[in-house]
Amino acid sequence: MSETAVEPGLRERKRLATRRAILLAALQLVGERGLEATTVDEISRIADVSPRTFFNYFPSKEAALAGEGPQMPDDETIERFVASRGPLLADLGHLFDAAAEHAFHDAELMAARKEVFHRYPHISAIRMERFRHFEGELTDVVDRRLAMEQPELTPEARSSRARLVVLVCIATMRHAWMCFAAERDSSEGIADRIHESFAELAELLPTLLDR
Amino acid sequence: MSETAVEPGLRERKRLATRRAILLAALQLVGERGLEATTVDEISRIADVSPRTFFNYFPSKEAALAGEGPQMPDDETIERFVASRGPLLADLGHLFDAAAEHAFHDAELMAARKEVFHRYPHISAIRMERFRHFEGELTDVVDRRLAMEQPELTPEARSSRARLVVLVCIATMRHAWMCFAAERDSSEGIADRIHESFAELAELLPTLLDR
DNA sequence: CCTATTCTTGCATCCAGTGCATTTTTGCGC
DNA sequence: GCGCAAAAATGCACTGGATGCAAGAATAGG
Incomplete structure (x- = not known):
């Protein structure tokens, strides 16, 4: 320990x-x-x-209402991600599961927040900002994985690509959160919702490129 | 007129x-x-x-520093997008070109802002928030196009998909902005940078799904 | 029980932001 | 030019968010 x-x-x-x-x-x-x-x-x-x-x-007052954001999972999980050779999207989904757990385990707080978020999108946006702390660290991790996976890329191209991957995946997390917050009856947890959004993204991607 | x-x-x-x-x-x-x-x-x-x-x-003080965000283009451009049957990603790229133009034509202001954004990511984040005004309107437009393109989807599935598409594309715009703000010597304009990011996304997508 | 550390509190203070009433500037018909 | 209505700029008073500081209370550990 x-x-x-x-x-x-x-x-x-x-x-x-x-x-x-x-x-x-x-x-x-x-x-x-x-x-x-x-x-x-x-x-x-x-x-x-x-x-x-x-x-x-x-x-600040609003910080109290927004609550905490996601945190990077432990080193072991991270290293497993860097070394993995599965589909990048799926592996990132697992990473996010681990990261989201911290922030969502107090059910009473979550329920109360949901109401506030619904009434004040402003506060919800602040919470979304928390995902940004995340971005830097996550981008580094993805960059390390890309370095092993695609050594032919220049460092600049790799860094640009890592940022793009992270931005797109965080957008997907936000989508999950929006759907989650929109459902008034929370039969399913946030983790399930994240899975669904990543699945939907995977389904969606091909139609983005050609008609 | x-x-x-x-x-x-x-x-x-x-x-x-x-x-x-x-x-x-x-x-x-x-x-x-x-x-x-x-x-x-x-x-x-x-x-x-x-x-x-x-x-x-x-x-607010920070609103002055952040400046304005993107605005929806004129109705004609919008209708052209809704009716178009080209690749969704490319069509959205064009839509964003039009939307970004408003916000970026005062060169002196842009140069001064670039410095501030560089020193205070906080302010840059506020500017990013402006993209959110955008989100709602844009989601509606994409929803309308999806309704014509894929009438087999239920309204709920279509709306969820429209949101996801918009979130991912805005993430791409953010990527373009980050790259643009990172270059200290701005030889190219923001519109070019947006094109590049969308191209990079298109190139990237397949590698997300499988290894 | 004693002490060093950490947490809490009250106080003074700065500044962001708003409402309201007043004055100044602009637009426009004459 | 002249005067009048609309709009913008200003001054003033006030609320409330946020911070620094120093004194007091609670806790950990011997």
Whole structure:
């Protein structure tokens, strides 16, 4: 085990609880009275912390509403991807499964967020921005794989191609998220939705090129 | 001619001049002393307008830095796209050419923005958000074309597909923009760069599916 | 129980952004 | 030119987001 905490400890647990209290308070208030009518002061009062503490946890009001984005999976998964020789699209789909898991395991938060995202596309867009942190790292990983797969490419061409691959795949993730957020009754999880979108992309690609 | 102004008139010309003065002042100051150190008050002083006027022109400081986004082309171009039966990707490329033209004709502004975008990816991201206005309209147009092209699809499947097509194509435009902004010496225009990215996508697609 | 560290809080402050009433500038018919 | 209506620019007051700082409270670990 590298460092995945033998046990959280009181301090860490309280920290997570405070964080969650703020998140829920923010979502609750925005759900009740709308985005503009909700102030950081009120959120803090509901969450039972000082307004100043709010900003110790989140850089902005909207950051609290948007929640976290995807994170790169562990090194092992990454190396497996770099070395794999399966279809690039399918392999990337697996990588995204792993990356998305972190962000989506708190069901209560997700449900509350879904309402807010539906009412305020603005906030949903902020969440989408989180995918960008991702882009740089992901582009590097794809670049490494392309280097092994297609050594004939120049570094510039490879880098350009890696960026394009990543952009297109993230667009597909966004599609999955849009479909997911549009369904009011979430019978299926986000992971399933991601699979579907990648499948649809694969089906779609040939028709893009010729008629 | 529908309404494309027989002549701007003094009022309109002054308005455009003021707008441009604010834009240039903002870009200049941010270029000199950085984003955080630049206040609306100072921008207004340089542009020789009151701080209040600044907000009559732009809803936020960052909006002024980001500039305008792409706009849908005229109806004729749109209808031609809907009725066309060429390769979808190529036809969309043409549509984007037309849409991008508006936003990129002031060379001096573009040059100044390029510097800012380079230093503050944040601002560049805001500009990218402008592509989203676009998304809805564009999705409708693509949906209409798909309705004629593939009448066998259910409305839901068609709408999902239209969204996916649009997301992927906008990702390609973003790629073009990233490459364009990365080149410090802009020998080629943005339109050429868009062509290149779409060509690269077409070349890339087959390798995504199988190895 | 003691101490170093980390977290929380209150306070002062800066600045983005808005509403409103007033003044200035422009367009236009005379 | 002249005056009047529309539109734009401005000043002012105010809300609320966000940050730095320093003092106080809670926690980890001995």
